[in-house]
Amino acid sequence: MTHNHPTMSTAQYETLCSLSEYILPADERSCSAREAGVPEFLRFLHSNSTAYRDYLHEGLAWLDTYCLKKTGRRFIEAPCSSQRAILTEIAVRSESPTEELGHGITFFAALRKDVLSAFFTSQIGIRDLEYQGNVALAQSPVCPPLRRQQRSEHG
Secondary structure (H helix, E strand, O other): OOOOEOOEOHHHHHHHHHHHHHHOOOOOOOOOOOOOOHHHHHHHHHHHOHHHHHHHHHHHHHHHHHHHHHHOOOHHHOOHHHHHHHHHHHHOOOOOOOHHHHHHHHHHHHHHHHHHHHHHOOHHHHHHHOOOOOOOOOOOOOOOOOOHHHHHHOO
């Protein structure tokens, strides 16, 4: 299926889908970020915010450029093992990251937050959290009493 969008190319969208899968894959409890509609939501944000559009374009361009340098292919065309290796480089912060990786580290950290936020505010993510929403309670829940040691620590 082709995803033509006025400001996001098909390759950018497929890269976004792939990154979403790496960030939040399906497991025994829930489906993946892609299945929850995360890429579509991020594409919506992309189409409605110049700042978000610039952030995604710059981050995806950095990722493709870095991947081309390392593998000779754009990220979406690289083998899965190369994709994972590059994502590990920018996901696991070292004490002194190289200047070359700085933008990638910042981009990937922000994208992880975006993917998780989009997932856990989707119907699937809310169900995964077992969130029940506002429900009528017969009694107001009471906080457990502080133990003697905790009281002295808190004044």
